[in-house]
Amino acid sequence: MAELVGKIRGVTKLYTRDGFDVLALDNVDLDIPEGDFVALMGPSGSGKSTLLNLLAGIDRPTNGDVAVMGTTLGNLSESQLASWRNRHVGYIFQSFNLIPVLTAYENVELPLLLTDLKKADRKRSVETALDLVGLADRMDHRPKQLSGGQEQRVAIARAIVADPDIILADEPTGNLDARSGEEIMSILTTLNEKLTKTIVMVTHDPHAAAFAKRQLHLEKGVLVENVGKS
Amino acid sequence: MALPIKYNIRNVFVRKGTTAATAISIGITVAVFLMVMALARGIDLTLQSSGEPLNLIVIRQGATAELVSDIDQEKFDALKFLDGVATENGEPLAAPEAITLVYRPRKGQSQGANVTIRGIGPKSNDLRSGFKITDGRTFQPGLAEAIVSRRIADRFQALDLGDRFKIQSSEFTIVGVFEAGGKAFESEIWVDINALKSATNRPSYSSVLLRVKDAATLETLAARIADDQRLQLKATPEIKWYEDQGSATSQTIRGLGYFIAVIMAVGAGFAGMNTMYAAVSHRTQEIGTLRVLGFSRTSILLSFVLESMAIAILGVAIGILLALPLNFVSTGTNNFVTFSEIAFNFRVTWDLVGAALIFGAGIGLFGSLLPSIRASRFAIVDALRET
Numbered sequence A: 001m002a003e004l005v006g007k008i009r010g011v012t013k014l015y016t017r018d019g020f021d022v023l024a025l026d027n028v029d030l031d032i033p034e035g036d037f038v039a040l041m042g043p044s045g046s047g048k049s050t051l052l053n054l055l056a057g058i059d060r061p062t063n064g065d066v067a068v069m070g071t072t073l074g075n076l077s078e079s080q081l082a083s084w085r086n087r088h089v090g091y092i093f094q095s096f097n098l099i100p101v102l103t104a105y106e107n108v109e110l111p112l113l114l115t116d117l118k119k120a121d122r123k124r125s126v127e128t129a130l131d132l133v134g135l136a137d138r139m140d141h142r143p144k145q146l147s148g149g150q151e152q153r154v155a156i157a158r159a160i161v162a163d164p165d166i167i168l169a170d171e172p173t174g175n176l177d178a179r180s181g182e183e184i185m186s187i188l189t190t191l192n193e194k195l196t197k198t199i200v201m202v203t204h205d206p207h208a209a210a211f212a213k214r215q216l217h218l219e220k221g222v223l224v225e226n227v228g229k230s
Numbered sequence B: 001m002a003l004p005i006k007y008n009i010r011n012v013f014v015r016k017g018t019t020a021a022t023a024i025s026i027g028i029t030v031a032v033f034l035m036v037m038a039l040a041r042g043i044d045l046t047l048q049s050s051g052e053p054l055n056l057i058v059i060r061q062g063a064t065a066e067l068v069s070d071i072d073q074e075k076f077d078a079l080k081f082l083d084g085v086a087t088e089n090g091e092p093l094a095a096p097e098a099i100t101l102v103y104r105p106r107k108g109q110s111q112g113a114n115v116t117i118r119g120i121g122p123k124s125n126d127l128r129s130g131f132k133i134t135d136g137r138t139f140q141p142g143l144a145e146a147i148v149s150r151r152i153a154d155r156f157q158a159l160d161l162g163d164r165f166k167i168q169s170s171e172f173t174i175v176g177v178f179e180a181g182g183k184a185f186e187s188e189i190w191v192d193i194n195a196l197k198s199a200t201n202r203p204s205y206s207s208v209l210l211r212v213k214d215a216a217t218l219e220t221l222a223a224r225i226a227d228d229q230r231l232q233l234k235a236t237p238e239i240k241w242y243e244d245q246g247s248a249t250s251q252t253i254r255g256l257g258y259f260i261a262v263i264m265a266v267g268a269g270f271a272g273m274n275t276m277y278a279a280v281s282h283r284t285q286e287i288g289t290l291r292v293l294g295f296s297r298t299s300i301l302l303s304f305v306l307e308s309m310a311i312a313i314l315g316v317a318i319g320i321l322l323a324l325p326l327n328f329v330s331t332g333t334n335n336f337v338t339f340s341e342i343a344f345n346f347r348v349t350w351d352l353v354g355a356a357l358i359f360g361a362g363i364g365l366f367g368s369l370l371p372s373i374r375a376s377r378f379a380i381v382d383a384l385r386e387t
Helices: A050-055 A078-088 A105-113 A119-132 A146-161 A178-193 B006-015 B016-048 B073-080 B150-155 B192-201 B214-226 B238-282 B283-295 B298-328 B350-377 B380-385
Strands: A002-018 A020-033 A039-041 A063-068 A090-091 A166-170 A198-204 A212-221 A222-228 B055-060 B094-107 B112-120 B132-138 B145-147 B163-166 B170-179 B188-192 B205-210 B235-239 B331-335 B340-345
Touching: A002 A198, A020 A050, A020 A063, A020 A198, A020 A222, A039 A050, A039 A178, A039 B073, A039 B214, A050 A063, A050 A166, A050 A198, A063 B150, A078 A090, A078 A105, A078 B283, A078 B298, A090 A146, A090 B283, A105 A119, A105 A146, A105 B283, A146 A166, A146 A178, A166 A178, A178 A198, A212 B016, A222 B094, B006 B016, B006 B298, B016 B238, B016 B298, B016 B331, B016 B340, B016 B350, B055 B150, B055 B238, B073 B205, B094 B163, B112 B331, B132 B283, B145 B150, B150 B170, B150 B331, B150 B340, B170 B188, B170 B192, B170 B350, B188 B192, B192 B283, B214 B235, B235 B238, B238 B283, B238 B331, B238 B350, B283 B298, B283 B380, B298 B350
Parallel strands: A039 A198, A039 A212, A090 A166, A166 A198, B112 B188, B112 B340, B145 B170
Antiparallel strands: A002 A020, A002 A063, A212 A222, B055 B205, B055 B235, B094 B112, B094 B205, B132 B170, B145 B188, B163 B170, B331 B340
16 A cells, blocks of 8 residues: 555644634545545535645644644644745645746746755756746746746646655646646646656646546535545 | 845836835935035044144143133243253244134125134244145235135135235235145134234233154153143143044034934835835735745745845945035034134045945834734735735
8 A cells, every 4th residue: 555645634624714713624534645646626615725735734723633744744833844845845826826026947946945955956956847847948937928827837847846745736727728727737647647746636627636536525624525536 | 045135136126116215215314324424524534634643732721622722921931941842953843823713704605604713823834734825825924914724715705815804903814825635724714823912912822832752752741731730731632632623523413413314214214114014015925935835934034124125225325326426525514612614525434335334224124124024924824815
């Protein structure tokens, strides 16, 4: 059996918004084995993004434990979490979230600035990552000079450049046209199948979800369905 | 590793309008600071260069300035033959001098200021260096003639070559214009001491300038004069005399400068704070993204402080450019010791430029701290939701 990359046990997340308590996740258990490609689906407010944020260590559960690669995230301080994220997590945002004043190359290089890699090694890694997403010829372009699909490909390059253990993608095709969305899903599939990257993706789009190995459905903070690829 | 500096520099130039407005407000503050400090430095440098290393200036005990001092002929005779006074051709190098003030209107203004008239003796010029007549000639002993410094001639009405002015009821004619190497004497009019004593009906002198034989004698002779109960005089090394005069005046100006600069700095600091709050607000999602990538709260904080500093440094550059043309521009103010005009040049020196840099950076730091702390404290999830 493959090693577990993500292990979620009894996780509850309670928010207080505008004076009201909102139960985002209710006693969720989940195992994510190495090399898995999970699509988290469900209606808005079902807790998909909350689950993704907990796995990324950018939010903390109200109850329960989240462990990634054997590290229980609740035991880490804020600064330890920041450093841990840099080493273990690649995050892809719906709105790409590239830094507008930096070029594609500089955006992809950002996570590597927190490592001990020398400039020449960083250059090699950045070029490899951009080459992998087919943007080796757009390195010096600023985000504004790229199409939405190209921006998301730069964001994927940024997510994989530090060779993370898990890639978390929040609606990666949500802001893209169908063709660009297809290209992005194709890249994610390659990362999962060829490079055995573990991917957890939040999506509303059944077509995008179909690229995943299994689909998890959440409703009102509860996992209601776990469907494997036929 | 912190965020790359190019990230901050490029962001500074993305917001050209607000960056320029903030940099200009810091620049004006730095320029005012620099100008006032250059004024004080000009006074200091003028007065510090005025004394000769082997000269002692002697005035009455208890007097704080030549103007309120009084030394009679008998005491002068005793002074010039004291052991330790240098001689030239057998004559002691000692010069009695007298001071009075005349009020003159400034050029282009109805208001004026007191100008120092110094009555000098035959040995006075031997005791001072850098003096030279640039127009006309020197006065003839015993006659009601005067020579006026170039700066005073330039700054006051009717004090040019050939003009006449009155000391009490006596009319003096200006027969020459002199320069004195930028020293304090360039704020004076010189006349023959006997002509001045006659015009002011004053039998005594204001001060005596003595040249000592060597540096070792300077303090011992000063102590010898102070200890002599018959003389009731005090002697001060001429360099220290002018330094003290300078610091009294320049410290007052500096105090005023600090006061104005601090008030303006608070204003500029708040302008900087406003700019940085806007930057943080505009880039909240970006901050969230950087945190997700692994940048710590501290690196976010430092990044915004650095960005504010970059704007401040731009402001300092503007301030220096605004203040620099003043360097060596001649001006004048009231000497708070002699109660008369002191003419000097603004001096924007390197240490003042350094102080301006620190001052401007301080404004940048003040303006950045609260917004930067805010930026570093965002919850990542909340920051990412901002659009």
